[in-house]
Amino acid sequence: MTTPLDALPLETLRTRTSTKWATYPADVLPLFVAETDFPLAPAISQALSAAVERGDTGYVPPRTRYPEAFAGFASRRYGWDVDPARVRTTCDVMMGVAEAIRAVAGPGEGVIVTPPVYPPFFAVHEESATEAIRVPLVRADAGWQLDLDGIDAAFAAGAKAILLCNPHNPTGTVHAREALAELAEIAARHGAWVISDEIHAPLVLPGAEYTPFLAASETAAEVGIALTSASKAFNLAGLKCAHFVTASDAAHAVVSRIPMEVEWRTGLFGILAGIAAFEDGDGWLDALIARLDANRALLADLLAEHVPGARYLPGDAGFLAWVDLGALGWGDDPSRRILKDAKVALNPGPSFGAEGAGFARINYGTGPEILEAAIRRIGALIAS
Ligand SMILES: Cc1ncc(COP(=O)(O)O)c(C=O)c1O
Incomplete structure (x- = not known):
């Protein structure tokens, strides 16, 4: 069994200068933005230190080794055959998403989003001059699912693309291969595109099986444009590197038309760190996954013990928990009360769409001590 990765101690984390640790005063425990609290993978530290030295x-x-490094990672970790010639880098996933949308949808045209979803999936349309068409996920007994009939109807009404999130932020849903293959058929029938954000894919947790959208079926390869990065799993968001992947001539042609400037904005440190992550990060990543798997169970136990009104359906991937706090009577945005009175920073549910009323997103990509301290603080609010 893999030993779970240890998080850095609180004193060290408080010296960090990135958003997670530098936004709130020191009496707040930050469990909001999707950064994680672990030491860098040794291969990445070494690659970056050597670059600083030089x-x-x-x-x-x-030309760099990055496309080949990703293809090797995809083959080892997912059994996915990626052609390095069809990997193109950019600055970050959301810039890639904006450019992919611009490439397939004109000004004012519709792009389907599936709330509750990562807030920039709404905001990006300001950049791409498109319109977000909301087709919410459906909550079934087994978890959250795409509303394929609703998506079909939205395409029929003129939407040019869907912005898929697989694994889905904030619910942690890993979409089933059958659902992805069906989505591909629907998109193909309407001559539409599937832009699939797979940034959380390296963090699929035990018990779930991830299917890269482009590998879901031959049709998916035709209609899909995937975006991913090492940045979420390896905590490299500040280094600015992500990439497009395509698996058909038609999709490759779309991504090839995106201006060279978009690729030029990739950060060199992101490339170097990404190569180290994809080539030499497997052991560290396995230890991280073991930690997140343990934290996912710990969070469920802590909520049951200290915040009994909370409803939490553990996700299949990542380090983000989507928790329904509606029964506590703290209004549509419970994160406000929790920040003010418990000094714990969470992401507000309503920022993920109207479906998020009463919810908050909790980042459990940290050590068990910090997680426990935070949930105890929230629980103490109920006691008071
Ligand atoms: C689904 C999803 N996409 C994109 C991003 C942001 O990625 P980037 O910083 O590469 O734009 C995040 C960050 O948490 C995310 O959860």
């Missing part, structure tokens, strides 16, 4: 801080060259 003063190697310039632009990304025209």
Whole structure:
């Protein structure tokens, strides 16, 4: 069995200068933005330290090993056959999403989003000048699912693409291969595209089986444009590197038309860290997954003990928990009361769409001590 990765101690985390640790005063425990609290994978530290030593801080060259490194990772971890010639880098996943949308939908045209969903999936349309068409996920007994009939209807009404999130943020849902294959058929029937954000894919947890959208079926390969990065699993968001993947001539042609400037904005440190992650990060990633799996169970236990009114359906992937706190009577946005009175920062449910009223998103990508301290603080609010 893999030993779970240990998080950094609170004193060290408080010296960090990124959003998670530098937004709130020191009496707040931050369990909000999707950064994690672990030491960097050794292979990444070494690659970045060596680059600093060399003063190697310039632009990304025209050819790097990054596409091959990702193809190797995809083959080992997911059994997915990626052609390195169909990997194109960019600055971050959301810039890639904006450009992919712009490439397939004109100004004012509709792009389906499936709330509750990562808030920039709404905001990105300001950048791409498109319109978000909301087709909410459906809550079934087994978990959250795509509303395939609703998506079909939205395409019939003119939407040009769907922005898929697989695994889904905030519910942690890993969509079933059958649902993805069916989605591909629906999109193909309407001549529409599936832009699949798979940034959380390296963090699929035990018990779930992830299917890369492009590998769901031959049709999916035709209609899909995937975006991913090492940045969420390996906590590299500040290094600015993500990539498009395609698996058909038609999709490759779309991504090839995206201007060179979009690729040029990739960060060199992101490339170097991504290569190290994809080539030499498996052991560290396995230890992280073991930690997140344990934390997912711990969070369920802590909520049951300290916040009994909370409803939490543990997700299949990642380190984000979507928790219904509606029964506590703290209004549509319980995170406000929790920040003010418990000094714990969570993401407000309503920022994920109207479906998030009464919910909050909890980041459990941290050590068990911090997680327990935070949930105890929230529980103490009920006691008071
Ligand atoms: C689903 C999803 N997509 C994209 C991002 C942001 O990625 P990037 O910083 O590469 O734009 C996040 C960050 O949490 C995310 O959860």
